Amino acid sequence: MTAVANLLARKQLLLDRLQEDPDPKERDEIERVLAQIETALNLLDKTGPADHDI
Helix, strand or coil: CEHHHHHHHHHHHHHHHHHCCCCHHHHHHHHHHHHHHHHHHHHHHHCCCCCCEC
């Protein structure tokens, strides 16, 4: 699985978890991780179409 695919899969799981109405502490943690994932995706996007396999 590529790095992008892995990040997108993790993002979807976290978004699904947000739909389950977690407690405020868990929601904050999910949102923090989602922000990290977005940053990683943006950085990978800026590096171009190179192979990003981990």
